[in-house]
Amino acid sequence: MLLVLPIIIPLVIAASCLIALRRIVLHQFLTLAGCIVLLANAALLFMRVRHAGYIVLPIGSWPAPFGIVFVCDVFSAMMVFMTALIGLLIAIYSIAGVDAARKAHGFYPLVNILLVGVNGAFLTGDLFNLYVWFEVLLIASFVLMSLGGERRQMAGAIKYVTLNLMSSALFLTAAGILYGKAGTLNMAHLALAMRESPPETLMVVEMLFLTAFGIKAAMFPLFFWLPAAYHTPPVAVTALFSALLTKVGVYAIIRVFALVFGHGVEAALPVILVLAGMTMITGVLGAVDQYDFRRLLSFHMVSQIGYLLIGPGLFTPAAMAGAIFFMIHIILTKTALFLACGIAGRLNGSFQLKEMHGLLRASPILAALFLIAAGSLAGVPPLPGFFAKLFLLLAAFSEGRYALAAVALAVSFLTFFSMLKIWNEAFWKTAPQPVAPAGPIPFSLLSPLVVLCALILLLTLFGHPFHEVCRTAAAQLLNSDGYIAAVRLQL
Amino acid sequence: MTLILALVVGGLYAAGLYMMLRRSLIKILLGLALLSHGANLLIFTAGGLTRTHAPLLPSEGALTLAQSADPLPQALILTAIVISFAVLVFALALFRKTYETAQSDDVDLVKTEDEES
Numbered sequence: 001m002l003l004v005l006p007i008i009i010p011l012v013i014a015a016s017c018l019i020a021l022r023r024i025v026l027h028q029f030l031t032l033a034g035c036i037v038l039l040a041n042a043a044l045l046f047m048r049v050r051h052a053g054y055i056v057l058p059i060g061s062w063p064a065p066f067g068i069v070f071v072c073d074v075f076s077a078m079m080v081f082m083t084a085l086i087g088l089l090i091a092i093y094s095i096a097g098v099d100a101a102r103k104a105h106g107f108y109p110l111v112n113i114l115l116v117g118v119n120g121a122f123l124t125g126d127l128f129n130l131y132v133w134f135e136v137l138l139i140a141s142f143v144l145m146s147l148g149g150e151r152r153q154m155a156g157a158i159k160y161v162t163l164n165l166m167s168s169a170l171f172l173t174a175a176g177i178l179y180g181k182a183g184t185l186n187m188a189h190l191a192l193a194m195r196e197s198p199p200e201t202l203m204v205v206e207m208l209f210l211t212a213f214g215i216k217a218a219m220f221p222l223f224f225w226l227p228a229a230y231h232t233p234p235v236a237v238t239a240l241f242s243a244l245l246t247k248v249g250v251y252a253i254i255r256v257f258a259l260v261f262g263h264g265v266e267a268a269l270p271v272i273l274v275l276a277g278m279t280m281i282t283g284v285l286g287a288v289d290q291y292d293f294r295r296l297l298s299f300h301m302v303s304q305i306g307y308l309l310i311g312p313g314l315f316t317p318a319a320m321a322g323a324i325f326f327m328i329h330i331i332l333t334k335t336a337l338f339l340a341c342g343i344a345g346r347l348n349g350s351f352q353l354k355e356m357h358g359l360l361r362a363s364p365i366l367a368a369l370f371l372i373a374a375g376s377l378a379g380v381p382p383l384p385g386f387f388a389k390l391f392l393l394l395a396a397f398s399e400g401r402y403a404l405a406a407v408a409l410a411v412s413f414l415t416f417f418s419m420l421k422i423w424n425e426a427f428w429k430t431a432p433q434p435v436a437p438a439g440p441i442p443f444s445l446l447s448p449l450v451v452l453c454a455l456i457l458l459l460t461l462f463g464h465p466f467h468e469v470c471r472t473a474a475a476q477l478l479n480s481d482g483y484i485a486a487v488r489l490q491l
Numbered sequence: 492m493t494l495i496l497a498l499v500v501g502g503l504y505a506a507g508l509y510m511m512l513r514r515s516l517i518k519i520l521l522g523l524a525l526l527s528h529g530a531n532l533l534i535f536t537a538g539g540l541t542r543t544h545a546p547l548l549p550s551e552g553a554l555t556l557a558q559s560a561d562p563l564p565q566a567l568i569l570t571a572i573v574i575s576f577a578v579l580v581f582a583l584a585l586f587r588k589t590y591e592t593a594q595s596d597d598v599d600l601v602k603t604e605d606e607e608s
Contacts, residue, residue, distance in 0.1 A: 128567055135574045139581060146585055154589040155601045158516070161582055165523050166511065168578075172530040172571055179564065180537025 002045045003057040003070045006080050006119040009038050010087075014112035027108035028095055034112065035088035042081040049077040050469075053476070054486035056125070063490040064125075065186035071125035071487060074473035075324060079122045079251060082331050086243040087115045089448035093339055094236040096442040102147050102234065110147070111240065114140040118244050122251060125487060127175050127185045127260075130252065134171065134216070138164055141245060144237050145229060156229035163225040167215035174208035178260075181205070188487035190260045191480050199264030206268045209256050210275075217249025219309065220279040223302045227286065230301070231294035231351075235342030238294060242301050243335045247327060250308045254323070254477065257312050262480040265315060273313035277404055280306030280411040287418050293341045293351040293426065296418065297334070300377065303411055304330050310392045310408070311474075314399050320474035322391030325467055329376065329384045329459060336373035336452035340366060343445050344426055353425035360427040363441060367427050372453045374423065378416035384459040391467070496536040503529030516586045516596040523582065527575035531568045538564030 013034035017027045049055055049072055057070045072080075090111065098107055117137025124130050142164075146157040179185055181201075182193035194202065211222070218226040226246070230238050257265055257272075283303025290296040308330070311323020343366055344359055345351040360367045376385035389412055396405040459466060476482060503525050510522030538561050546562040586596075593601045 128570070132570065132574070135578065139578060142578075142581055142585070146588070149588060149592070151592045154585070154592055157585055158589055158598065158601065161585060162511070162519055162523065165578060165582065166526065169507075169523075169526040169530045172527070173533055176530065176534035176537045176564075176567075179534065179567070180539070183561075185563075185567075 002041060002048065003055055003072055003123060004059075005041045006038060006045070006084070006123065007116050009034050009041065010112040010115040010119070014109040014116070017109040017112065018106070021106065022104070024100070024103045024108075027103065028091070031091045031108045031112060032088070035084060035091050035115075038084040038115070039081070039088055042077070042084040045072060046074075046077040046081055049074055050472075053482065056486050056488070064487045065184050065189035065489055065491075068129050069125040069186065069188075069487055070123045071188075071483065072123055073476045073483065074469065075251075075254075075477055076122045078324070078328065078469070078473060079247070080119055082328060083115060083118050083122065083244060086240065086331065086335055087111065089335065089339075089451060090236055090240045090243075092444050093239070093342075093448045095444040097236040097342060097445055098234050099148075105147060107144070107147065110140050110144050113137075114144065114240070114244070116140075118248055121248050125187050127178065127187055127190065127256075129185075131168070131171055131175060134248070134252075135168060137245070137248065138168065141241060144240075145233050147237075148233070150232070153232040156232035159225045160229040163215055163222070167212045170208055170215075171212035174205055174212060177205050177208070186487070186489070187255070187259050188480075188484040189489055189491075191262060191484055192489070194260055195263045197264075199267055202261060202264055203267055206257070206261055206265070207271070210253065210268065210272065213249045213252045213256070214275070215249075216246065217253060217309075218246050218279075218302050218305050219249075220275055220282050220302075220306070223279065223283070223305070226302055227295055227298040230298040231292060235294070235338055235345065238298075239335045239338035239342070242297075242338055243331045246301065246305055247308075247331060250305065250327065253309070254312050254320070257315075258320070258477045259480050259483055262478070269313055269315055272309055273401065273404060276306045276309035276313045277407045278306070279303065279309060280407055284411045284414045284418065288414070291353045291425075293345060293353055293356070293422065294338075296353070296422065297337055297341060300415060300418065301334060303415065304334065304377075306411070307389065307392060307408065310396065310404065313404075314395055314401065315478070316395055316399060317471065317474050317478055318398065319392065319395035320477055321467065321471040322388065322395050324470040324473050325384075325391055326388035328466075328470075329388045329456075332452050332456050332459070333373050333376045333385060336369070336449055336456065337377060339445075339449045339452070340370045340373060343441055343449065344370075346445070347441070348426070353422065356426040357429045358427075358431040361430070365446070366441065366449075369449050369453045370427065371423070372456055374419035376456050378419050379412045380416070382460050384456060384463060387463050387467070492540050493536060496532060496540070500529050500533045500536060503532065514598045516590065516598060516601075519598070520579065520582055520586055524575075524579055527571070527579070531571050531575075534564050534568055534571070 013030050055072045059068045117133050120133035215222045280303050287296050287299035311320045348356040376383035379385045379389045393405050507522045507525035510518045544559050546559040
């Protein structure tokens with residue numbers, strides 16, 4: 001029951017919102033209530049999984065591999081928890097952060113359907129079902145991206161929609177070929193079947209999956225839709241997308257490569273590592289040239305995806321644990337930065353860094369919160385970003401990947417430089433002429449940012465126990481025998 | 492038969508990708524449609540082509556697995572068709588709206604203002 005509730009709760013909320021389409025206040029209340037229940041459910045699920053290792057639910061009581069199974073391990077539970085948390089914070093932020101016209105055209109039902117798709121993708125144990133959840137979250141994100149119908153939104157949405165549809169077609173192709181090869185789509189059953197086939201014949205399917213998920217994850221050289229599209233919708237939508245959508249892509253890469261191709265993955269690893277390095281470099285170099293706050297952050301998102309790919313690229317327990325730690329840290333940090341960007345843009349009336357000014361004086365609390373998030377993104381000790389990068393670097397060193405480690409360090413330095421640019425332009429620089437002081441920031445805009453920064457600081461304080469959890473999750477991910485045993489295939 | 496279908500699938504992918512490289516919005520949309528048809532046909536072909544019975548249990552006598560076609564690829568394709576139909580309709584609406592706001596169906600002319608500056 002705990003396993004399907006993360007899908008049922010937002011689905012019911014979305015349906016209720018659609019029934020009462022014109023009652024915006026009711027939408028807000030329902031979404032907030034739903035996300036709080038979802039958060040409690042996710043916390044309970046996490047505690048159960050920590051204790052039991054795996055929770056498996058065959059849908060409709062059809063035994064695996066004949067029916068669809070839902071499987072939750074520690075990594076899935078962590079991701080579901082983060083989804084619920086981000087959903088709740090965005091629901092709060094959007095009260096004042098999204099305009100009434102967008103709310104009247106179904107902003108809240110769409111956010112809930114997005115949560116349905118994301119949770120489904122994290123929990124399913126069936127490859128074709130994963131495709132279906134991807135489509136659910138994609139269609140919700142398409143509408144959220146283009147909701148409002150401004151010209152620049154349209155231009156961004158076209159690129160986003162076209163490339164993501166292409167990625168879906170590739171995913172379907174890969175799934176079809178895999179079905180023809182193994183005769184099953186249950187991931188545990190596929191993992192068993194793949195062990196018997198020679199690794200060299202798997203390369204084509206592996207690369208198809210890497211391309212399909214790579215487009216969704218914004219991996220080099222497939223990331224161009226992201227900086228072209230992510231700055232066009234309202235900041236609440238961008239923050240939600242940045243926290244969840246690309247991460248679902250990375251999750252799918254990790255899950256499919258660790259479980260289905262767990263044996264015979266060696267040939268694909270150098271490809272992933274090179275792409276990880278290139279993603280880091282191109283992302284951060286793309287950001288150097290940007291003077292729009294939101295576009296700059298979008299390019300940094302790409303570069304952070306590169307760090308996440310080090311985990312599946314090295315394929316060692318230490319690297320996977322580092323990548324999971326990084327994943328949680330980057331979801332918190334990136335959302336915080338986008339929300340801070342939204343408030344800053346609201347105070348200054350512009351997102352162009354050249355036109356922004358004097359935020360340090362206008363709102364010292366916003367400046368302090370931005371510093372925490374930006375410091376963590378750049379990896380300033382003792383913030384969690386530092387430890388996340390440290391774990392990945394140590395994993396790279398122990399595998400003898402010195403070039404990758406050097407790239408990661410250099411990119412980290414450039415990220416710091418980029419954050420400094422934002423600080424200097426938007427916060428430090430004084431206004432050319434005295435401006436009337438802006439009114440106080442609405443509570444609903446500031447409180448999610450405060451919560452995120454508090455969580456970042458908590459992650460600093462409890463870094464060690466949290467890393468232990470990440471190591472458990474990583475060990476579980478790389479031990480496909482445990483997953484297969486838990487699914488209990490009736491062959 | 493498998494060879495013919497394989498060639499058809501290859502042709503659909505090639506045509507779809509070629510169309511997606513064009514600058515006209517409507518051609519991109521047609522490319523996407525061809526690509527999803529190709530993927531559906533690929534699942535059908537990869538699932539194995541057998542000239543046997545429908546996968547239904549007869550009222551008398553037993554039907555073994557080897558005697559019947561695999562129903563799963565068809566179920567998958569059915570799902571994929573429904574999804575791609577819905578998504579294409581959304582894309583069509585989006586492209587039309589774009590055409591209205593930008594007064595052009597050329598992708599290169601549909602640019603955001605910060606790209607133009």
